[in-house]
Amino acid sequence: MSWFSHYFCFLFFLLLTSIACFAEDEVNLLVIVVDVNPIWWGQQAQREPEFTLSKCLDGVMVMGNSHMALTRTNKLAVIASHCQDSHFLYPSKSLGGGGGAAEDTSSSRDGKYELLAVANSAIAEEIRNVPSKTEVRGNSTDTLLAGSLAKALCCILTIYSVYPELISCLGQVIKAAEDCALQYMNFMNVIFAAQKQNILIDACVLDSDSGLLQQACDITGGLYLKIPQKLALAQYLLWVFLPDSEQRSQLVLPPPAHVDYRAACFCHRNLIEIGYVCSVCLSIFCNFSPICTTCETAFKIQLPQMVKPKKKKLKMPA
């Protein structure tokens, strides 16, 4: 029962602090970015039928609900990251209008906290539309993660302006498919922007390790976790990612992973530790070449000086 005491200590503490926080207006914002790459999820459905996109979304919803239940002033946003674009699942544009009927039925049924009910139904409504709205083209099968993160950042900044007492923001990424190398520049820009705005980026990776997300978590101070068991996604989310940054310092959490910060050479894309950098255009090479192929600057290497042999002519005196 080792986990038990740890778990309920924490929950107890959280409950009491949340009760005590009625008077305070701390606003915590959680933005969840879910990777809904249909190709990966479709193949996953064939690989492991028990854990499909629906299960994943259920887990995400549980996480969102828990976050909103912690404090009345907590805010939530959910973004689905697709192949070509990203959609806001919650808060969605159709909140006011179409989903009214579904709302009433769910809220009156089980006495649920209204905000949670609204959120759940909005998410469910939106995600139904996402695959039908977008079409997948063969050449772009990668998740648009950088774009979704950028949208998340914009959302956070909008909330900043509305709620000036925003204390902490968490951007959480649930990633399924592999990294896309083409999004590198945008991704790094987003990460640095997040760092400047003190936004933590957490990553929960389902399938393969992502170097970019490891860097993101390392730079912004968030947590990176690769889940061994996809079925227990909700448990991992609640355990590791639900507490905000202040509370994380009090908890025993998985240690940070070692991040590979090596650069890749421009010629072969190998990760190198020592290389040659052109002083004009800063491109990295693994071998020396006299002309930089990016900016066409010629470099001279100083050859060792040729030592002239000393001649000896003796002028004999007359």
Added chain:
Amino acid sequence: MASLSEEVLLVVKKVRQRKQDGTLYLMAERIAWGPEGKDRFTVSHPYSDIRCQKISPDGKAKVQLQLVLHTGESTTFHFANESTALKDREAAKELLQQLLPKFKKKANKELEEKNRMLQEDPVLFQLYKDLVVSQVISAEEFWANRLGGLNNSEPAPCSNKQEVGISGAFLADIRPQTDGCNGLRYNLTTDIIESIFRTYPAVKQKYSENVPHSLTEKEFWTRFFQSHYFHRDRINTGTQDIFSECAKQDEKGLMSLVNKGVKNPLVDLLSLEDKTLDEGYGIKQALPSTSNTNKTVKESSNAAIIKRFNHHSAMVLAAGSRKNEVPADQASETSSTDGNSRDSDFFQPPVKKVCVFTVKLQEAIEYEDLQRESKQKTVALNLKKSDRYAHGPVPLQSQKYTTSQDIINAVNCIQHEMAHYKPNLTQVMSSTAASSAIAALSPGGVLMQGGAQQAINQMVPSDIQGELKHLYVAAGELLRHFWSCFPVNTSFLEDKLTGHLEEMLQTAYSKFHIWQTRRMMRKT
């Protein structure tokens, strides 16, 4: 040893060194000795290395010449030619006497320069102390980069010091004092002497010619002051003075200066004239002839004084603008503002004059600070393959190949799934899955490698755990009551919420707070 393409100044045969016969060679930059019969030198010293030379006293049987180097070593040459030993040695000694000072200056100059640099820059001095004195690097390496400019034989003084000019009144400063019995004392300082030499190179020449051969310094200066050259009225030109030549040279110089005129095309001195109204107030009258033949004595002496003053001022200005030249090179001086120059070029090509004019005009009308700042010339960066930067450090791996059929299947599957999506939040996961996840996340679990290996409950004593458990269960019960009041349909529930329950929750909170402080105080 360098190649012997240097000039050989003197060769002395039959000179012994270390009991070996050989020949002594004195060359342009070094002195060398080679043993007889061999064609290479065993001893070779550049003149700058030699500190001084010594000769054996005249009475001794052996005629020797010793060279002492800066490093303290000494080399002795024994002139063994029976008949001409003394002569040889004297010849060698004299040549060395002439050559050594030249190179000595160079060596000294280097040392002086080094000392000066060390004194001026305390940082450099500290660096020198740290590195060279403690023998981290050798002195040569230290000075290798810093003495670049010294090795050119520039005798000019360092350019960051301004030269001191000559006071125009230096001659007047030598105020004579009466010596008691009808004599005059003139106090000459080295500064005044230097000013005299700089202003009147003719005097300097006379000085070097006569002193110390025919006249002592004192005599020279006495004669100088006695001569009418010095005095205002230089009327006598026929005396046997050594300075009479100087007077003639001065006159010549003044004439050449006047003829040269002023080169500035913007200034036309000749158009300036005293246009006075003569006596008679402009009424034309026969002007008295101003030919030189009727000049009164007074007029001529006035003219002489004025000429003297002009010449003196011209010389002072010339000396101030003239740089310090090597004494031997006086003949090659071509400073055109010097009144004593031998050749004054009257002829100036007209083209040159026009260019000079435009240059002068531009200088007069333009100010450098008012010009627009010239932007630094930059070179544009020319990138051929800029998409390389966009690629991240993700190595090019073989992507998993998905056929288009796979893609279509996957997309359809998802679309189908999402169309029928209904959240089922009560069946999110099984408890086995959850507990295995928790086990993995606990200290010692799969994911916790490298972190703290001890669970908290092992660190917290059991009585605290028990108390906390009780508190937790009690709070949970209260919360259950709280949530069961929702939705608030009746006024009873409303009252319960606003009055009763809130009180209970506040009590629970304060109870917890008390427990917490008690526990913390116990710890500390």
